[in-house]
Amino acid sequence: MNIIPLLVFFSFIFYIYFSIHTLKLDPNSRLNQIFSVMCIIMGIWAFGYTFMIPAATAETAMFWRKISAIGWCIIYSLILHFSLVLTGREDILKRWWTYPVIYSPGIFFAYYYISDRGMSIQNFVETDLGWTYLYSINMGILDWAFHLYYTIYVLAAIILIWQWSGVAKFMREKKQAYIIVSTFAVVFLFGVITDNILPILGKAVVPPIAIVFTLIPAYALHYSIRRYRFLAMSPKNTINDIIENMSDGLLLLDENGRITMANPRALNLLGYSKVEIISRPIESILADANASSIYSIKDDKNKNIIQNLEKEILTKDNTKLSVLISASLIKDDWGELLGMTFIFHDITERKKMEEMHLKEVHHRIKNNLQVIASLLNLQSRNFEDETIKSAFRDSQNRVRSMSLAHEKLYRSPDLASIEVSDYIKNLTDNIFQTYSTGNNRIKLDIQADKEYLQIDKIVPVGLILNELITNSFKYAFPENEEGIISIKFVIKGSEYILEVKDDGIGMPDNFDIDSSSSLGLKVVNMLVQQLEGTIEYNISSGTGYIISFPNN
Structure with a gap:
């Protein structure tokens, strides 16, 4: 069984997932928008190769390679654009000629390879693992120009990001630069060898699989979104940091008043571990037996929030802490109760x-x-x-x-x-x-x-x-x-x-x-x-x- 088309198809699935997920994190971020488009373009590349490699005839293989040309021609323009935005080179992006310089070559070569002049059916070779396309040392000047285009653009992006790491003020930015540069460089090297050098030398033994290797930098960028937050500074990205580092205790309760989540401050004040506090009823930490009425706001149509209510709570060892309690209901889009946020501020001192x-x-x-x-x-x-x-x-x-x-x-x-x-x-x-x-x-x-x-x-x-x-x-x-x-x-x-x-x-x-x-x-x-x-x-x-x- 030939697993290469399957690998390429799974690459297509991952690219689409990365695109949608990144854009959902913050649709207004320029970096998120560019990265999302990059993933779509690479998805087109992978989609075309998924059907080119196992094609029944050379003509079918050429048709699908032309479809994929949209991806492997324009992606390098997007990589350069992404690196300029990431490194904060707004001075370059504001010039009128910047976007034509960045995108004209990619669009031109995509048009060239989709046209009948860009590919020759004689250059398609069927290997044991599927169809591949062989270049020649004597290939045309536009083919050489294409190789020069992607080499210059990728190297320019790597250099920009490397220079940015040298002047970055924060360690997270240096780590971001290291992740991007190292993965780009490795994948670029492997991609050039498998998709260009070997075909030029006439020694292609496997179909072009650079698009599979490109998953590595795509995943690295996606990982950076979650780990280092560099693609967006939005509430959705920062909410976990806020909860983890807030100075007040925070508990999330389900519709029955049982604890489903506790932040570190709440665990520290109450003396419980996460395992111990999950599923406990909120009444178990309230010192005043009547304080369970806090949860009764779910039955009051005119009151959905409690603010700065002074109460006492019980720690794990039954010590009483004086706190200010704020609570509010969490409802879905249809007004149905999902639970409650329960925030308490220690006022013992x-x-x-x-x-x-x-x-x-x-x-x-x-x-x-x-x-x-x-x-x-x-x-x-x-x-x-x-x-x-x-x-x-x-x-x-x-x-x-x-x-x-x-x-x-x-x-x-x-x-x-x-x-x-x-x-x-x-x-x-x-x-x-x-x-x-x-x-x-x-x-x-x-x-x-x-x-x-x-x-x-x-x-x-x-x-x-x-x-x-x-x-x-x-x-x-x-x-x-x-x-x-x-x-x-x-x-x-x-x-x-x-x-x-x-x-x-x-x-x-x-x-x-x-x-x-x-x-x-x-x-x-x-x-x-x-x-x-x-x-x-x-x-x-x-x-x-x-x-x-x-x-x-």
Whole structure:
């Protein structure tokens, strides 16, 4: 079986593939366009030789060689044009005569060899492997001109690229030049020997197979497209580099929320290998159980993207990382869901810095409030009137309750919320020390759920407690009477319930908190409104207040 026509035919298939693939990478690139045309021209060359070599007669062989002449005549013009564009010789290409000089010889010789004058049927010889065409030492001047044309053009291209490698700034350009020059030179040498020298010497034992050898530089150029990106700088060519080197973690999810791809940064942050992370559900790396709702945007027709959502993710060893998450849906041309991109930016260090600054802020606020309390204490010593001194003492306690809130905040783990029962205990201890006579006649009974409140809630709660407990100390137990002040803080459904009660002498029967002239109770009313809550009171047995505000 003669495998040479089969080899030539497979060469034709490869050339067409290279042409289409290269043009798809970036149809606007001049280099891509020229290389694509080069592959088509070489495909014509291979297509003609596929049928010439096994032809049944010399006449059929000559017909197919004329078809192939379009390829083996014009290809050298394209090689020179390609080398000028590759090496950046735009100064030459801008001159009006450049394109006629480059392409006129190729077009002329293609016309010459397709015409009846360019080939002689007597020069076709059938070998054991198929038909070949023999030149003669005494061939015509145009045949010699053709050999001179392709030799000059190929050598000019090699020299241009070699000179370019000498002045190239980047290693990738030098590698590109080395690949092209070495493959061009080797293939040119083999092609000249098999397709020209041996036929001229009358020693052609195989059909012309230069077109098969030419696959080597064609593949080298195609390889350079993928490896060194020199034929195009397009998003399609650079997307892999961007993904591999981006500073954020990137996960691709399928339509079921399972991971199908992870870039190196994502693997580094999460501590997984590629094998370990592929097919894992996205919920497995989200620290917040409710965070799986991120993937619910696929069911929301009005929302296809999430940007900069602050969440925590879990690494392989269950360490929590603070991240900003952005996610968007991937859909096909028909709007059907293909999956999702899941990008996360590590903000752990930033959060640490923010926490450090926030601690410093709360610490300074606490210190400033303590200074104010101390100044009020010093100022109160200038007065003998007990009413004035009591007013200063009440103001001190108000300031101290706010100071205590900021002290608790900068000592709390998350710098955002305070544990209520601990805060109430410390606050009542401070008030107790202010008003206690030292004989323990008034007891404190504190019952508080372990709940957490943020600063905008805890400060009003602290001031309310300060006012109500202070009133109980000052007015509920006259003449050294004993008693109990009870404080309860619980959560019921969607509300917090704060209850302050004493078993003292109580309020007058006609007491109305809304019309009371007491500054302390006016402050309490104002703070309850700030909490968007309600207040109830009971004066039937001692004095009791029940304050409710929403748990939002």
